Amino acid sequence: MPPPLDIAILAFDGVQILDVTGPAAVFAAANDAVAQPHYRLHILSPAGGGVTSNSGVVLGTQALASVAPSTLDSVFVAGGDGGGLRALAAQAPVCAWLDEASTGARRFGSICTGAFLLAHLGLIDGKRVATHWESCSALAKRYPRVQVDANALYVEDGGVWTSAGVTTGIDMALAIVERDLGAPVAGAIARRLVLYARRPGYQAQFSALLMAQERAREPFAGLVAWIGDHLGHRLDVSTLAGRVSMSERSFHRKFTSVVGDTPAHFVETLRLDKGRSLLAAGVSVKRIAADTGYSTAAQFSKAFERRFGMAPALFREMHAHPPAARMLA
The missing domain is CATH 1.10.10.60 (Homeodomain-like)
Structure with missing residues (x-):
């Protein structure tokens, strides 16, 4: 049996909880669908311990330093409050860790407004990316080297995967599972999560x-x-x-x-x-x-x-x- 693929999601105080738990549920369901630990999920934060989401629910996290960036197959930054993202961007160890992780990982990206941190670090310059519809203009204006797709639910540009707001992280995670394990597994997960439909990335956030x-x-x-x-x-x-x-x-x-x-x-x-x-x-x-x-x-x-x-x-x-x-x- 091959070793599981390590996936990290970076969280912080003020994180949008569904940006973390939505993709996490998909990857966990993938393990159940194939009856083996294909993915090993790490929910990380700068110091570890509990982080309070913007809904008040506290998430348990590992300290960022406890996971070597070089071991990760995939790494994603969750979205949430602007203040929380700015606090991450102000921490040099966080930025250095994320820069190393994104360089070595097979894929990296963001859910919702997590794209702002990637853009701040120059990690998505020249890339086509998605973010929440309310933040598309701000992202494009602040980081003109980033190609913001204001319509897509999620975007894959090379090894960079980014999604729009909240529940679109589930759509993106399903697409990743389909890429890794095939359409039958992704479809089984969608049924298990009682999704009305699997949405393609090119579908507009609002028709x-x-x-x-x-x-x-x-x-x-x-x-x-x-x-x-x-x-x-x-x-x-x-x-x-x-x-x-x-x-x-x-x-x-x-x-x-x-x-x-x-x-x-x-x-x-x-x-x-x-x-x-x-x-x-x-x-x-x-x-x-x-x-x-x-x-x-x-x-x-x-x-x-x-x-x-x-x-x-x-x-x-x-x-x-x-x-x-x-x-x-």
Whole structure:
């Protein structure tokens, strides 16, 4: 039996408890799923002992110095209160330990606002990363060398794994388990944790349709829902304005004001979001183009590459479900 892979999650006073316990539950469930200790989890803090989360629940931790950075397969920084993260950043031994651990580990990263500490240390310069939607602008402004993906639930860029807020740490941990142990194990864990669905990393933190439904009022609330159900249809301004009995000029102005996006850009966003899901599911580009209202596969591919910076074929290669690996005995 091979030795377990050591995974560390760095916690601190003011940590978001689900940033720690969510991924920890996934890795523990993976051990149960394969009936052997594939992962050995270390919850660390600078001094060890109890740390008080931002919900008031106290977590038991090991002292950072008790785990040699060179022994770690993976290391992640949890998110939480800004004051707690700044306190970590001010401690030279913590920064030195994390710098050494990230250099030697097979993968490293963060959950939620833990990305700020990695950025402070220059560990994610030039990397595409995720963080909580409320902190995306601040992270991008403070650390311009970091490529902040404001939409993704989690991002893998080389050996760097980062997730958005709170429960997305579970999604990222499931993706890591799938990479290590295969899709059947990750699926079994999702069922055990009673998750409604396993969410892919490219899924937006908030869908454009949901945000529009939240903002919209009649007559646009019903129209927004109708658009989402008819993406393969003609959805130009003339058609949409006619459905709510407005002139095209008045419709364009009022829709943009209420929804926060122009009709054309909003429709394109919904179409391309659906296209991403269909690509990951293995649907052909020709079929996707027809289902999302593009006249040709080339037209869909051009719009997709303009919006996401990669061709549909590359996206499919990156996000298609991998072959199921055998569960360990």
